[in-house]
Amino acid sequence: MRGNIQVLTLKGIPIRVHFSFLLILPLLAWSFGQSFQLAARAADVPPERLSGHPLVWGLGVAVALFLSVLLHELAHSVYALRKGGEVSDIRLMMIGGVSNITRMPDGARHEALMALAGPVTSLLLGALALFVHHLLEGTRSFNLSFAVFYLGSLNIFLGFFNLLPAFPMDGGRILRAVLSGWLGRVRATRVAGWVGQGFALLFGLFGIITGNFILLFIAFFVFMGAAAESRQVLLQSKLADVPVRELMGPRTATVEVEASLRELTEVLYGERLRAVPVVEAGRVVGLVTVEALRQVPVEKLAGLAVRELSEPVPVLTPDSTAWQALQEMGQRQMLQLPVTEDGVLVGMLSQEDILRGLELRELKESRRQGQGPWNLGGRGHESPT
Template identity: 60%
Template structure:
């Protein structure tokens, strides 16, 4: 995710913080500081309200991290694959690149996060009682306040607004009946409905509950709507590419540049061959990919002295037997226009975005002839 920096790794999962989190942190510190001062009383609060507010804001996002870790750990235990966890302005996102097999495990994985938040919230509320009784009134109030936020977080995520956790449970329950694609489309439709509702409430408010023009709720509405549309599209692409291997789509092109070639030479090759990227080869093995963008980022006077190896981007090793969906996912995550295909250590071809688009279009045409406009039949529930 662009604009995110890695701050830690837990159980092999990179933990990243998006810049939007840093933007909202001062606002939350101010808001929670007001709550502390109002709950304890300004004259009895030991310490500045902003310090307490900042501590609560950080504690809330740590709670969100625990929520996301619950999803990720369950996914890993059931054979899933987790790319990273990113903390955002509106919460956290676990990027699960391979779901656990079976709708049951997907539902349980979705429920793991809200269940963890609810348990954490109850423990904090219960723990606040002895803290207050012992005279640590500020800590007691902070624990109770944070506990309430966690309970709200758990309950809010259970709303059936796909791609929120409750919506993922709905998708899992519908998969056995409708198949994964239509189940996702149905859950996404429900999620978009909730997004519109969130947006209306965010704009006009609800007497006694929400004030008019609540920007935070508008952000949630935008996230839910775009997330529902994006995941629905992703599942459809995954289904269309199901069973296709790289060898069926790749272009058997072995053109490459040497690791010691200058960027002037690389630029000439890219222009002559009308390519957006070329594999970089050293001692017969692919060591990376050099893109047109990487070349243009180097000032023209320096391109004669800069070697391809210096700007080459590391790439995963695709083989002809790699699943096409895995290749598309790698290409998307790394934001690359193509990837080299290697067999027995030797370059045997390239797979480009255009190759994948052609494969998707061919599957759509085949599916239209067999099953109607979506190109998915009874086999979809097995993907």
């Protein structure tokens, strides 16, 4: 995935680090190092108790904090897996961590407990660190004692902050799960989104008054996250019961896995396609795109086989839902996917096909409600948040 590097796998879950993590790490190290110096001055600590440079200690706390965030996200993911959910990966980014849960556990109760697992983990880590700090009261190293105390305090803050009932934090998901029983998932998401955006506006106002740019950044992140979550759930509600067979286009030309890239070029440009399914013994084994082909120098086209550029594709059948297909496209950053039955190509589905089908469905719904064609989608044009 673009901008992400897979560093390890835990419990079968790929752990990826986004490049923004590498940007924020030195800034956090410097900021935490400043905290070490301020704390030492405030406590009037003698030089012999200040072991090591504050910047090194700051870097250590920053790395430990992100490891704590990883455990926070693992708690979400492991609970989801145990209750029948699916997790594609965990990403560590500038804003913290994100568990990409492609299928939620069934039932609002399990969704709430899954969301609660992360903050509880952070609070437990914080309590453990503060207990260790208590045990280190007699140590000669002020920096070691302060590092443990600082890490504990950060985890406690992280746990309580995530419990705020504001999307995209865990508290917003808990609120949505609680409201779903009365309002349904879509309306509950809208209400939780409104609450989240209300918190974001308060954060932003306080950030402006105090000149706290970090709080302004958090406010922007919360506001946009709340809106995005509402849009996603609204889209899911419209596409979850639409089978791929209603939206897919006809089957296209294919290319053999052992064919040369020059032959592939003739197929792509001759048929005016953006992607071609790759087949072996009549069964689809991958997909190759124009964008991938453009990265290959012209002089190498005749000497390389299609298998060199072929990307694996998920099993998408006519009975798969449009929502499942859209999720797969988003995760794999593909604009279209082949549709197969028993491995044999039966059609192609693109994002344009899904959006066109969504527009037609909204048009039918609006006309069923007695609205004119100029109000395409009816209520769909209202802000989903």
